[in-house]
Amino acid sequence: xxxxxxxxxxxxxxxxxxxxxxxxxxxxxxxxxxxxxxxxxxxxxxxxxxxxxxxxxxxxxxxxxxxxxxxxxxxxxxxxxxxxxxxxxxxxxxxxxxxxxxxxxxxxxxxxxxxxxxxxxxxxxxxxxxxxxxxxxxxxxxxxxxxxxxxxxxxxxxxxxxxxxxxxxxxxxxxxxxxxxxxxxxxxxxxxxxxxxxxxxxxxxxxxxxxxxxxxxxxxxxxxxxxxxxxxxxxxxxxxxxxxxxxxxxxxxxxxxxxxxxxxxxxxxxxxxxxxxxxxxxxxxxxxxxxxxxxxxxxxxxxxxxxxxxxxxxxxxxxxxxxxxxxxxxxxxxxxxxxxxxxxxxxxxxxxxxxxxxxxxxxxxxxxxxxxxx
Amino acid sequence: xxxxxxxxxxxxxxxxxxxxxxxxxxxxxxxxxxxxxxxxxxxxxxxxxxxxxxxxxxxxxxxxxxxxxxxxxxxxxxxxxxxxxxxxxxxxxxxxxxxxxxxxxxxxxxxxxxxxxxxxxxxxxxxxxxxxxxxxxxxxxxxxxxxxxxxxxxxxxxxxxxxxxxxxxxxxxxxxxxxxxxxxxxxxxxxxxxxxxxxxxxxxxxxxxxxxxxxxxxxxxxxxxxxxxxxxxxxxxxxxxxxxxxxxxxxxxxxxxxxxxxxxxxxxxxxxxxxxxxxxxxxxxxxxxxxxxxxxxxxxxxxxxxxxxxxxxxxxxxxxxxxxxxxxxxxxxxxxxxxxxxxxxxxxxxxxxxxxxxxxxxxxxxxxxxxxxx
Numbered sequence: 001x002x003x004x005x006x007x008x009x010x011x012x013x014x015x016x017x018x019x020x021x022x023x024x025x026x027x028x029x030x031x032x033x034x035x036x037x038x039x040x041x042x043x044x045x046x047x048x049x050x051x052x053x054x055x056x057x058x059x060x061x062x063x064x065x066x067x068x069x070x071x072x073x074x075x076x077x078x079x080x081x082x083x084x085x086x087x088x089x090x091x092x093x094x095x096x097x098x099x100x101x102x103x104x105x106x107x108x109x110x111x112x113x114x115x116x117x118x119x120x121x122x123x124x125x126x127x128x129x130x131x132x133x134x135x136x137x138x139x140x141x142x143x144x145x146x147x148x149x150x151x152x153x154x155x156x157x158x159x160x161x162x163x164x165x166x167x168x169x170x171x172x173x174x175x176x177x178x179x180x181x182x183x184x185x186x187x188x189x190x191x192x193x194x195x196x197x198x199x200x201x202x203x204x205x206x207x208x209x210x211x212x213x214x215x216x217x218x219x220x221x222x223x224x225x226x227x228x229x230x231x232x233x234x235x236x237x238x239x240x241x242x243x244x245x246x247x248x249x250x251x252x253x254x255x256x257x258x259x260x261x262x263x264x265x266x267x268x269x270x271x272x273x274x275x276x277x278x279x280x281x282x283x284x285x286x287x288x289x290x291x292x293x294x295x296x297x298x299x300x301x302x303x304x305x306x307x308x309x310x311x312x313x314x315x316x317x318x319x320x321x322x323x324x325x326x327x328x329x330x331x332x333x334x335x336x337x338x339x340x341x342x343x344x345x346x347x348x349x350x351x352x353x354x355x356x357x358x359x360x361x362x363x364x365x366x367x368x369x370x371x372x373x374x
Numbered sequence: 375x376x377x378x379x380x381x382x383x384x385x386x387x388x389x390x391x392x393x394x395x396x397x398x399x400x401x402x403x404x405x406x407x408x409x410x411x412x413x414x415x416x417x418x419x420x421x422x423x424x425x426x427x428x429x430x431x432x433x434x435x436x437x438x439x440x441x442x443x444x445x446x447x448x449x450x451x452x453x454x455x456x457x458x459x460x461x462x463x464x465x466x467x468x469x470x471x472x473x474x475x476x477x478x479x480x481x482x483x484x485x486x487x488x489x490x491x492x493x494x495x496x497x498x499x500x501x502x503x504x505x506x507x508x509x510x511x512x513x514x515x516x517x518x519x520x521x522x523x524x525x526x527x528x529x530x531x532x533x534x535x536x537x538x539x540x541x542x543x544x545x546x547x548x549x550x551x552x553x554x555x556x557x558x559x560x561x562x563x564x565x566x567x568x569x570x571x572x573x574x575x576x577x578x579x580x581x582x583x584x585x586x587x588x589x590x591x592x593x594x595x596x597x598x599x600x601x602x603x604x605x606x607x608x609x610x611x612x613x614x615x616x617x618x619x620x621x622x623x624x625x626x627x628x629x630x631x632x633x634x635x636x637x638x639x640x641x642x643x644x645x646x647x648x649x650x651x652x653x654x655x656x657x658x659x660x661x662x663x664x665x666x667x668x669x670x671x672x673x674x675x676x677x678x679x680x681x682x683x684x685x686x687x688x689x690x691x692x693x694x695x696x697x698x699x700x701x702x703x704x705x706x707x708x709x710x711x712x713x714x715x716x717x718x719x720x721x722x723x724x725x726x727x728x729x730x731x732x733x734x735x736x737x738x739x740x741x742x743x744x745x746x747x748x
Contacts, residue, residue: 040695044702047687069670069695077673077691085687296443299451313421313459317451321414321443328418328702 003142003185003212005030005244005265011358015236015263018353021244023141023185025081025089028056030244030265031349033251033342034091036273038064040084043273044328044335047086052309053336053343056088057141059268062134063095066124067117071137079139091268092140094131094173096147096189097249101221108148110165128172136180144215145173147189152222159193166191167205174209187246189217194227196234203238214239215246216264225255232262239263253282253345254369257362260349272338277331279323282341285368288316290334295320302333308340377516377559377586379404379618379639385732389610389637392727395618397515397559399455399463402430404618404639405723407625407716408465410647412438414458417647418702418709421460426683427710427717430462431515433642436508437469440498441491445511453513465642466514468505468547470521470563471623475595482522484539502546510554518589519547521563526596533567540565541579548583561620563591568601570608577612588613589620590638599629606636613637627656627719628743631736634723646712651705653697656715659742662690664708669694682714 004022011017019030035042035050036059042050050058060080065071069083077083080090099106099115106115112127126134131146146169148162170188177186188206192198206214216235219228232247239245244265250256251269259267272282279291283303288295290302301311302319310319310333322330352361378396385391393404409416409424410433416424424432434454439445443457451457454464473480473489480489486501500508505520520543522536544562551560562580566572580588590609593602606621613619618639624630625643633641646656653665657677662669664676675685676693684693684707696704726735 039699039701040692041701041703044706046703046706048683068699069691073671073691073695076671077689083689083692083695085692297447297450309422315451315457315459317443317447318414318457318459321447321457325413325442327413327415328705329415329420331702332418332420332706 002182003244005213005242007241009354011261011353012356013359014261014362016260016349016353016358017263017265018350019244019265021265023057023089024183025087025141026056028089029350031256031260031346032057032266033256033346034059034266034268035339036061036268036270037084038270039068040065040080042339043277044332045273045339047084049336050086050339051088053340054347055339055343058086058088058090060090060092060138060140061095061098062092062131062138063098065092065138066095066134067119071134074139075137081139089142090140091142092135092138092144093248094135094144094146095126096131096144097149097217099126100149101151108165110168113146113148128169129176132173132176132186136184140184142185142187142213143177145170145186145188145211147191147217149191149218149221150193152194152218152227154193156195159191159195159198163192163198163202167202170206170211171209174211185212187211187213187215189215189248190235190239191218192235193218194223194231196231199231199235200238203235207238207240211243213244213246215248217248219247220249220255220269225258228255229258229262232259232264236263251342253342253365256342256345257349257365260353261358261362272342273335276334276338279320279330279334281334282338290316290320291323292320302337303341306337306341306344308337308344310337310340376556377618379587379616381615383728385727386730387733388635388736390634390723390727390732391637391639392724393618393639395639397431397463398557399461399515400430402463403724405630405634405720406431406640407630407720408433408640408642409713410435410642410644411458412644413442414439414454416713417651418706419647419713421458423710424460424713425462427714428721429713429717432460432462432464434464434466434512434514435469435472436466436505436512437472439466439512440469440508441493445508448513449511455513463516464514465516466509466512466518467622468509468518468520469500470505470518471523471591473500474523475525482539484542487520487522502543503550506547506550506560510558514558516559516561516587517551519544519560519562521565521591523565523592523595524567526568526592526601528567530569530572533565533569533572537566537572537576541576544580544585545583548585559586561585561587561589563589563622564609564613565592566609567592568597568605570605573605573609574612577609581612581614585617587618587620589622591622593621594623594629594643599632602629603632603636606633606638610637625716627716627739630716630719631723631739634727635732635736646716647709650708650712653694653704653708655708656712664690664694665697666694676708676711677715680711680715680718682711682718684711684714
């Protein structure tokens with residue numbers, strides 16, 4: 001088995017658990033937040049900065065890497081790790097989310113999804129087998145089955161069709177991956193939109209295929225957080241306790257804590273890096289829009305409670321100045337801080353689970369989180 | 375005296391010399407290349423990366439910092455060092471170069487220069503006294519007199535007028551700076567375009583004002599390198615051997631070596647950072663345009679002879695990919711490499727002067743430099 005997972009401690013009041021996830025590149029403490037390196041770079045950040053933050057696993061996007069630089073270059077480099085200079089673990093998304101959620105003119109049938117490149121409009125066909133082949137070339141440690149990810153507003157009938165397709169494709173991916181299952185771990189993705197019975201059916205049928213871990217996809221795509229939490233509660237009980245559970249596309253501090261409380265072990269999201277480039281930073285209690293004029297003469301750190309390199313060395317006023325002048329260092333500093341903040345949040349969550357205070361930690365978080373207006 | 379300079383060793387065949395320049399922030403080995411941090415940030419680079427490169431002094435631009443964030447904010451922060459989080463030395467340019475060379479609608483009379491902001495078109499008046507006052511607020515360790523810097527194509531009459539004005543302004547700056555001459559060191563700037571007698575007259579009259587160091591301005595503004603070298607030969611002999619000599623706006627490897635050979639101790643230039651953002655890197659023997667398609671599958675480092683973090687960890691193919699995708703990490707890596715390259719070049723030059731092999735070093739450099747087409 002190329003992916004090992006062990007639960008070290010469970011929370012008495014919630015489904016939260018502390019675990020150890022081991023890929024061929026090393027062991028990762030869970031719950032874990034995984035920064036997204038869409039095109040082979042976590043935007044603005046270097047590998048050694050990620051290591052400094054304690055990051056042990058990052059994401060790559062098969063869709064984006066397939067288009068640029070293309071699998072041939074990545075293969076020639078000796079895989080994505082070698083190409084991008086990253087010694088930790090990598091997980092690649094299959095591309096399903098990108099082609100269904102972000103592109104126009106995507107068409108799908110039971111055999112394949114046909115989409116047009118956002119770069120040059122060229123037409124591409126992704127079968128489940130092709131999605132696996134691309135991810136074999138990229139050679140991430142954890143790869144994802146191709147899924148059909150509809151918007152949150154989808155009707156029951158449409159959701160059912162997408163879910164059935166996702167299950168069939170999961171099986172085809174499972175088969176296509178057999179040749180490399182000792183090198184890379186393939187996870188299945190539970191779909192089913194906001195419909196409890198679809199989620200349950202999907203989870204149960206994927207579990208029969210015996211993946212080394214399960215993702216929950218199709219969330220954080222427009223539904224409210226309460227709906228998302230309810231779907232987690234409807235899904236997690238049907239996933240094996242011995243396997244890691246991965247909630248895709250979620251990265252706000254509140255949702256991380258609530259996801260963990262509902263039994264999630266892994267998260268990824270572009271949120272911390274994207275809002276950083278818009279001049280928004282995560283702080284204890286909420287967010288600050290550091291571009292605002294109110295920070296012009298504020299010489300305090302982004303977050304006075306944070307011990308990251310940025311908060312130890314730079315002021316809000318300076319970072320605001322850099323952002324206003326479009327100096328690259330500005331978005332480097334906000335990005336670094338946000339990633340550190342989430343990495344540090346996960347460490348605190350883990351410690352709380354380990355020492356039996358997760359319930360108190362969660363209560364504390366919410367009492368402060370209300371204090372600052374978002 | 376707030377600026378100390380001592381010549382440690384001179385070259386027998388050339389005017390090259392090794393020295394120690396001491397500001398209130400520490401001692402800098404010369405010859406030195408000073409990276410430019412126009413708006414309070416060496417573009418894309420953090421303070422600790424500069425420290426890692428061995429950089430001990432950077433530039434700020436009074437013109438740019440006066441407009442953004444403004445001297446009030448910098449004063450409130452406790453000076454530019456505190457504002458930008460830089461523990462090393464800082465030198466500020468007076469703004470003369472910017473207002474004369476880069477802006478339209480700049481007018482000048484013997485009392486002042488009147489210019490329009492490149493940001494909002496607002497009108498500003500800089501007298502020599504104002505230029506000093508702005509630099510007092512910024513509080514760099516070394517500051518520059520306001521000079522009249524004409525283009526290289528200027529007629530003799532115009533050059534003479536600009537030179538006379540530069541001398542008068544230097545005296546006014548000298549007087550305006552007396553109140554802070556124990557905290558900050560003010561350098562005079564020799565002008566005179568390409569005219570030997572003007573350069574000599576300017577140098578001699580500035581030396582009478584007894585500055586702690588002298589810059590040579592108005593070069594690298596359109597003239598050929600041969601002309602620039604000839605002007606250096608016409609100017610340096612009239613500057614005191616006991617004071618540092620600073621050639622403004624020069625940063626190509628060949629010109630650094632030739633400047634050192636002609637007795638220059640300090641250099642600054644946006645070249646390494648600017649070309650990096652255009653995908654061009656300095657290597658032993660010349661330059662590479664790493665954006666070019668020929669590097670698509672080139673997995674060697676930017677410069678196989680370089681031991682910087684970038685060349686030890688990343689390939690040409692990866693950096694090209696990042697640049698093509700407009701990933702910020704791409705220009706971070708090219709910028710880091712170029713600054714390291716120049717920093718390392720200056721270390722090699724210094725060592726060569728110290729061990730008596732500068733002449734050989736220079737010959738070697740030129741034999742390799744010809745091998746690669748620019």
